[in-house]
Structures are given as C-alpha cells and as structure tokens.
Amino acid sequence: MTRVRFGRDFGELEVSLGTTLLAAAARAKAPLGNACRGQGVCRACAVRVVSGAQLLDTAGELERQMQLEPGWRMACKTHVQRPGLLQLWIPHWGGDPSAPSG
Numbered sequence: 317m318t319r320v321r322f323g324r325d326f327g328e329l330e331v332s333l334g335t336t337l338l339a340a341a342a343r344a345k346a347p348l349g350n351a352c353r354g355q356g357v358c359r360a361c362a363v364r365v366v367s368g369a370q371l372l373d374t375a376g377e378l379e380r381q382m383q384l385e386p387g388w389r390m391a392c393k394t395h396v397q398r399p400g401l402l403q404l405w406i407p408h409w410g411g412d413p414s415a416p417s418g
C-alpha cells in the first residue's frame with residue numbers, strides 16, 4: 317500500500333499498488349479534472365508530485381507528448397508502483413507545496 321496526501325485540504329488515504337492517481341484522488345474526494353475520462357488527452361488531470369515521484373511509473377508516450385511542467389504528472393495515466401508516502405498538489409487543494417511538509 318502507498319499513502320497518498322492530497323494538498324492541504326483533502327487529507328490522505330492508502331491505495332493499492334497499480335492505482336492511478338486519478339482514481340486515488342476520486343476516492344479522497346479531491347476534485348481533479350477528468351474531461352476526457354481518463355483517455356489521456358485533455359490535460360485536465362495534471363497534478364504536481366510534491367514528493368514520492370520515485371513511487372510512480374514512468375511517463376508513457378501519451379504523457380510525454382503532453383509536455384507537462386517538470387514535476388507534474390497526468391493523473392489518469394500515472395500508476396502507484398511502490399509503497400511509501402506520496403504527496404500530490406494542485407492549487408485547488410490548498411496549501412503551499414514549497415513549504416516543508418509535516
């Protein structure tokens with residue numbers, strides 16, 4: 317299991333390995349865009365990985381074509397692969413990802 321924290325305001329939960337970040341956010345009720353319903357074409361699900369990037373699978377072709385900012389991943393196409401603590405952030409979830417985590 318991997319523990320995932322959603323910004324300042326949406327708490328954290330444990331997910332099984334293989335879970336997408338989009339599915340994890342949905343379970344946490346952390347609002348995240350999914351205009352294309354996880355097809356990997358809308359960019360609406362982009363999420364910043366504040367810590368724990370090493371727990372995730374590497375970006376596939378579709379995601380690389382999106383050319384997201386460094387540190388951002390496409391939540392619908394990114395899977396948790398290793399146990400640990402993962403911290404995600406979008407502005408809507410509150411908090412400042414640059415601040416030290418506690």
Ligand code: FES
Nearest residue numbers: 354358359361392
């Ligand atoms: S939901 Fe559209 S790219 Fe992820």
